[in-house]
Amino acid sequence: MLYSCQMYVWILGLLLLSWILFGSRLFAFMDAAEDRRVERLDGLRFILAFSVAMHHFVYSYYYLHGQPWTPAVFSQNQLNLRMGPFGVSLFFMLSGYLFARSSPASWLTFYRKRFLRIAPLFYLSSACCVLLALYLQRHTFVSRDMLLNLYYWFDAGISGSKPALFGMQDARLINAGVAWSLYWEWAFYFSLPLWCLLRQKTGLLPLALVVLFISAYGIAAFNAQKAYFIACFAVGVLARAVSDTVQAPKKMCDYGSVLILLLIFSITNGRYQISFLPLYGLLFILIALGGDLFGLLRLKAFVRLGDASYSIYLLHGIGWFCLNKTIQINTINLSQTEYTLLATVVLVSVLIICTLTYHYIEKPFMALGRRKSPWLKQ
Numbered sequence: 001m002l003y004s005c006q007m008y009v010w011i012l013g014l015l016l017l018s019w020i021l022f023g024s025r026l027f028a029f030m031d032a033a034e035d036r037r038v039e040r041l042d043g044l045r046f047i048l049a050f051s052v053a054m055h056h057f058v059y060s061y062y063y064l065h066g067q068p069w070t071p072a073v074f075s076q077n078q079l080n081l082r083m084g085p086f087g088v089s090l091f092f093m094l095s096g097y098l099f100a101r102s103s104p105a106s107w108l109t110f111y112r113k114r115f116l117r118i119a120p121l122f123y124l125s126s127a128c129c130v131l132l133a134l135y136l137q138r139h140t141f142v143s144r145d146m147l148l149n150l151y152y153w154f155d156a157g158i159s160g161s162k163p164a165l166f167g168m169q170d171a172r173l174i175n176a177g178v179a180w181s182l183y184w185e186w187a188f189y190f191s192l193p194l195w196c197l198l199r200q201k202t203g204l205l206p207l208a209l210v211v212l213f214i215s216a217y218g219i220a221a222f223n224a225q226k227a228y229f230i231a232c233f234a235v236g237v238l239a240r241a242v243s244d245t246v247q248a249p250k251k252m253c254d255y256g257s258v259l260i261l262l263l264i265f266s267i268t269n270g271r272y273q274i275s276f277l278p279l280y281g282l283l284f285i286l287i288a289l290g291g292d293l294f295g296l297l298r299l300k301a302f303v304r305l306g307d308a309s310y311s312i313y314l315l316h317g318i319g320w321f322c323l324n325k326t327i328q329i330n331t332i333n334l335s336q337t338e339y340t341l342l343a344t345v346v347l348v349s350v351l352i353i354c355t356l357t358y359h360y361i362e363k364p365f366m367a368l369g370r371r372k373s374p375w376l377k378q
Contacts, residue, residue, distance in 0.1 A: 002336065002340060003076040003077060004076060004077070004078075004079075007077055007079060007080065008079060010340060010344075011054060011079070013344075014050075014054075014344065014347060015050070017344070017348065018050075018301055018302070018305065018348075018351065019299055019301045019302070020301075021301070021348065022300075022301035022302075022304050022305055022351065022355070023299065023300045023301035023304075027301075027304055027355055029355075029359055030304035030305075030307055030308070030355055030358070030359065031300075031304065032307065037303070039292075039297070039298045039303050040287060040290075040291070040292040040297040040298055041094065041287075041297075041306075042297075042302075042303040042306030042307060043292070043296065043297030043298055043299060043302035043303050043306050044090070044094070044287060044297050044306065045091075045094070045306035045307075045309035046302045046303075046305040046306040046308075046309050046312070047087075047297070047302065048086075048087040048088075048090050048091050048094075048309065049087065049305075049309040049310075049312040049313045049316075050087075050305075050312070051083035051084070051086050051087035052083070052084055052087040052088065052178070052313060052316070053312060053313075053316035053317075053320075053347065053350075054080050054083050055080050055081070055083045055084030055087065056084070056176040056178075056316065056317050056320060057080065057320055057343070058073060058074055058077050058080045058081075059073060059176065060173075060176065060317065060320035060321055060323075060324050061320075061324055063173065063324075064321070064324035064325055064327075064328050065324070065328070069170075069173060069177075071270055071271075074270065078270070079265060081269075081270035082264065082265050082268050082269075082270050084270065085268070085270055085271065085272055085276075086264060086265075086268075086280070088181055088272075089232050089272070089277075089280045090280060090283070090284055091181070091313075092181075092184065092185075092188075092229060092232035092233055092236065093232050093233070093235050093236035093239065093280070093281070093284045094236060094284075095185060095188055095233060095236060096188070096232065096233035096234060096235065096236020096237045096238075096239075096240070097236035097237070097239050097240045097284070097288060098236075099188070099189075099192060100204060100208075100236065100237040100240035100241070101199075101204070101240065102192050102195075102196060103196055107192075107193055110189075110192075111189070112369060113366075113369035113370070114189055114369075115156060115369075116365045116366065116368055116369035117362075117365070117366055117369060118156055118157060118182065118185070118186075118310075119156040119365075120361050120362065120365045121310055121311055121314050121315075121357060121361060121362055122154075122156050122157055122179070122182070122314065123154060123156075124314075124315075124357065124361065125175050125179075125314040125315055125318065126153045126154055126175075128174075128175070128315075128318050129153065129162075129165070129171060129172075129174040129175050129318070130150070130153060130165060132174050132318070132321070132322075133165035133166055133168045133171045133174065134165070134166055136168060136325075137165070137166040137167050137168050140167055141166050141167065142164075142166055142167030143166070145163070146166065148163075149163040149164060149165060150165075153165070156182070156186075157179050157182025157183060157185070157186060158182075158183065158186045159183065160179065160180050160182065160183025160184075162177070162179055173317075173321070174317065174318060174321050175314060175315070175317040175318050175321070176316065176317025176320065176321070177317070178313055178314060178317060184229050184233075188233050195207070195237075204237060204240065204241040204244075205238070205241040205242075205245075207237070208234050208235075208237040208238035208241055209238065211230065211231070211233075211234040211237075212231055212234045212235065212238065215227040215228075215230045215231040215234065215274070216231060216274055216277075220274050224272075224273070224274060225272050227274060228272045228273065228274050228277065229272070231274065231277055232277070232280075235277065235280070235281040235284060235285075236284065238281070238285070239281075239284050239285045239288040240288065242285055242288065242289070243285075243288040243289050246289065247289075248286075248289045248290065250290050250291065250292075253286040253287070253289050253290050253291030254291050254292065254293060254294050256282075256286045256291070257283055257286045257287060257291045257293055258293065258294075260279055260282055260283040260286070261283065261293075263279055264276075264279050264280065264283065304355070305351065305354075305355070307358055308351070308354040308355050308357070308358040308362075310358075310362065311353075311354035311355075311357040311358050311361075311362065312350070312351065312354045315350060315353065315354055315357070316347070316350050318350075319346045319347065319349070319350040320346070322346075323342065323343060323346045327339075
């Protein structure tokens with residue numbers, strides 16, 4: 001395992017390698033029509049998914065070396081500790097931003113599209129976890145509550161619950177336990193009819209500010225983490241309202257974004273705390289206003305991988321688990337250099353697989369969601 005400065009260098013190297021490899025013609029199949037892209041947001045999605053993957057890299061390594069899945073394992077990797085909440089917080093803000101002005105003619109059609117966007121890759125990730133758990137528990141198979149537990153693994157993330165599989169109590173960690181965030185995504189989607197109704201009466205900006213106030217000064221008193229996640233979606237809505245009415249010089253947005261990023265990775269503590277929300281929120285608002293980190297978020301490779309960010313989010317943990325579990329089971333002794341090279345190969349392999357799962361699974365089902373259903377009124 002690399003520490004501090006070495007980890008910084010490795011992460012930058014991975015981003016450089018991703019830029020070179022996925023910017024090549026080999027991945028031109030990931031390109032989409034330019035008129036539908038907001039390239040900086042696509043690039044941002046990749047950076048966020050990559051951040052979550054590097055956060056879980058440390059968790060997975062120490063967990064499969066006998067240490068608990070707790071933030072204590074980040075004592076020598078503060079950068080990775082901060083990358084997790086950074087990625088998840090801005091993912092939630094991005095959802096709030098994208099759906100802030102949703103007003104579908106049919107909510108049934110809207111939810112059908114959301115299901116077809118989320119469920120197929122979720123099922124693939126869950127199927128991989130189930131098969132791995134079945135293999136690992138083949139000698140100590142437990143069938144109690146098997147069908148009920150399997151139901152939760154294939155509920156498209158609505159419950160946020162991932163119980164034991166075949167007696168493997170920590171099965172949820174096979175994919176780094178990422179499914180919990182989909183519970184919040186679904187909660188946001190199910191709240192949208194109410195958002196839409198209130199928005200028509202109050203306007204977008206006042207509604208976002210009211211929800212932020214209630215979260216920070218009301219809900220936080222009873223459950224600080226729930227208040228934080230609700231506020232993240234509200235910040236995304238706020239960013240949409242601001243970007244629709246305000247113009248800001250791009251250089252100002254870029255310089256401001258870099259400054260805030262330095263603050264985020266210097267002073268935050270890797271926890272979902274409402275006190276750090278202004279930093280994350282201001283960063284997202286500057287990107288919504290046109291900031292792209294001096295072109296970083298518009299790099300072709302990052303834009304392409306941004307399309308595959310959902311696959312990266314759901315599958316990276318399986319890659320880390322297989323890497324570390326194989327080393328653990330076979331008691332393989334690797335030097336720091338050997339392990340780092342192997343981890344690099346695993347991550348690049350996962351990214352390649354994710355471009356394929358996007359192209360052959362996610363994209364076709366999204367197209368299916370856009371088709372008119374003979375069973376639903378449009």
